[in-house]
Amino acid sequence: MTPTVVTTVAELRATLDVERRQGRTVGFVPTMGYLHDGHGSLMRAAAADTDIVVASIFVNPLQFAPTEDLASYPCDPERDLLVAGTNGVSLLFIPDVSEMYPRPVLTTVSVAELSSEWDGASRPTHFEGVATVVSKLFNIVGPCRAYFGEKDYQQLAIITRMVADLSIPVEVVGCPIVREPDGLAMSSRNAYLDAEQRQAALVLRRALDAGVEAIASGETDPGQVRKEMTAVVAAEPRATIDYAAAVEPDTLVEPEEIRGPARLLIAVLIGTTRLIDNCGVDGDSPGR
Numbered sequence: 001m002t003p004t005v006v007t008t009v010a011e012l013r014a015t016l017d018v019e020r021r022q023g024r025t026v027g028f029v030p031t032m033g034y035l036h037d038g039h040g041s042l043m044r045a046a047a048a049d050t051d052i053v054v055a056s057i058f059v060n061p062l063q064f065a066p067t068e069d070l071a072s073y074p075c076d077p078e079r080d081l082l083v084a085g086t087n088g089v090s091l092l093f094i095p096d097v098s099e100m101y102p103r104p105v106l107t108t109v110s111v112a113e114l115s116s117e118w119d120g121a122s123r124p125t126h127f128e129g130v131a132t133v134v135s136k137l138f139n140i141v142g143p144c145r146a147y148f149g150e151k152d153y154q155q156l157a158i159i160t161r162m163v164a165d166l167s168i169p170v171e172v173v174g175c176p177i178v179r180e181p182d183g184l185a186m187s188s189r190n191a192y193l194d195a196e197q198r199q200a201a202l203v204l205r206r207a208l209d210a211g212v213e214a215i216a217s218g219e220t221d222p223g224q225v226r227k228e229m230t231a232v233v234a235a236e237p238r239a240t241i242d243y244a245a246a247v248e249p250d251t252l253v254e255p256e257e258i259r260g261p262a263r264l265l266i267a268v269l270i271g272t273t274r275l276i277d278n279c280g281v282d283g284d285s286p287g288r
């Protein structure tokens with residue numbers, strides 16, 4: 001079914017208030033559009049768990065640095081309607097910038113420590129922009145279950161922590177990464193890659209696999225795991241490493257030693273396109 005498009009905060013609030021008063025639960029999938037099956041999987045999870053699913057499409061200027069791709073961020077409104085409609089979304093919230101930010105933003109949300117490393121190191125204002133818009137969207141949508149992809153693992157950790165720290169009445173649900181058949185994690189930014197770069201982008205998955213293998217064969221030193229992952233990227237001429245790391249899943253800190261669950265994180269530049277990926281490993285279960 002084609003979703004109903006809502007463009008104002010007031011209309012979305014009023015619609016969802018009625019739904020909740022009638023006892024229906026709300027599922028929420030925030031996006032920046034150019035929807036692919038990664039988004040589709042979040043929508044399907046929301047539709048399976050809740051009575052009414054709302055998705056938002058808003059390319060949030062606050063989370064882009066002046067040098068980044070805000071102006072050229074890909075968009076395909078017709079396909080977005082189709083993807084949302086075929087994955088169980090009944091309401092699509094598509095506000096314009098003046099609806100979301102009618103005045104210059106003086107109030108922002110920042111989640112210290114979790115935001116400074118990894119993506120935060122090369123994108124210093126990014127996560128404040130994300131936390132601010134997501135808390136705003138949560139205030140607009142109201143109590144709900146909200147679905148985020150593990151693909152943006154640091155973002156998921158930050159939002160989970162923000163909701164807990166600020167007692168926001170939202171249950172954050174993380175959903176597994178959706179990959180193309182050859183292993184590339186789905187991302188709207190994959191659209192920037194030409195055919196050779198698209199092939200080179202498989203290096204992220206290969207580097208993660210190398211990290212998993214190292215830990216499976218008993219490596220417990222995160223520095224050594226980082227080296228193994230970095231070496232895989234160095235062997236791909238079209239790729240430049242930004243970071244690779246084995247971190248604790250909740251704090252995103254590199255442990256002294258990898259024991260128990262860890263998360264492998266990687267960010268790589270392919271040409272000018274920055275791609276990220278990650279996967280879970282268990283340092284206690286070598287050989288998995």
Ligand code: PAF
Nearest residue numbers: 030031032060130133152
């Ligand atoms: O992951 C995204 O697409 C964005 O960061 C989000 C969560 C929709 C906030 O703008």
